[in-house]
Amino acid sequence: MCGRFQLKISTSLLARIFNAVSTVENFETRGEIFPSNDSPVLINDPQQANSRRLGLMKWGFQFSGSKKLIINARSETIAEKPLFKDSFHQRRCLIPAQAFYEWSGPSGNKIKHQIRGENEEIFALAGLYKKFDFENEDSWRFTIITTEANEEIAEIHDRMPVIITKDDISSWLDPKGEKTELKSLLQPFAGRLSIEPPPAQRLF
DNA sequence: CCAGACGTTGTT
DNA sequence: GTCTGG
DNA sequence: CCAGACGTTGTT
DNA sequence: GTCTGG
Numbered sequence: 001m002c003g004r005f006q007l008k009i010s011t012s013l014l015a016r017i018f019n020a021v022s023t024v025e026n027f028e029t030r031g032e033i034f035p036s037n038d039s040p041v042l043i044n045d046p047q048q049a050n051s052r053r054l055g056l057m058k059w060g061f062q063f064s065g066s067k068k069l070i071i072n073a074r075s076e077t078i079a080e081k082p083l084f085k086d087s088f089h090q091r092r093c094l095i096p097a098q099a100f101y102e103w104s105g106p107s108g109n110k111i112k113h114q115i116r117g118e119n120e121e122i123f124a125l126a127g128l129y130k131k132f133d134f135e136n137e138d139s140w141r142f143t144i145i146t147t148e149a150n151e152e153i154a155e156i157h158d159r160m161p162v163i164i165t166k167d168d169i170s171s172w173l174d175p176k177g178e179k180t181e182l183k184s185l186l187q188p189f190a191g192r193l194s195i196e197p198p199p200a201q202r203l204f
Numbered sequence: 205c206c207a208g209a210c211g212t213t214g215t216t
Numbered sequence: 217g218t219c220t221g222g
Numbered sequence: 223c224c225a226g227a228c229g230t231t232g233t234t
Numbered sequence: 235g236t237c238t239g240g
Contacts, residue, residue, distance in 0.1 A: 061211080070212065159213075
């Protein structure tokens, strides 16, 4: 899954890297991003085709009347679940992250692993976004899509966030994207990762 | 119509 | 809030 | 996501 | 157990 990630970079640089127009003036980065925090999110400009925007959104969908934040969406079911369906069709986004975190070990004695790209590339995590109008808030929120862990991550966890590679960014954000093609992008990461600390050694 | 679910992960 | 099931 | 708090009154 | 803060 993905319950925390890292981002420590100016939004203007981030916008340049992802070829987007930034709507964020001065995002105070905390470095580590937690559920409920605001973080920059990349979307396709709804007003203008092929124009990317970078804007702040809050991490976590929510049911009205519930306090629980829904910070992940299973890739296997996003096309059917009522909470995610319309977002999957019309409001897909990417969440820039320089690392994400997974935990291993028993509760009370958990080990936190930081996962980065092998050459420090900035991840584009697949996400969905949606507007929420309750709790005296009018807020745009995002959630991060998960898939099965790849071989490396499986050592510490059975799920991981979907990472969209540079070449697939336009396809994922394309408002005219075909459902089948979109789903085919939701795969466990095929490249190499760096995990720190590394997974515990297997004895056998 | 009303009641109840609506989500994921991890833990048991 | 909105959808589903009864 | 995890870690840590979870409380009030009165006195200094 | 549940809520809050980071």
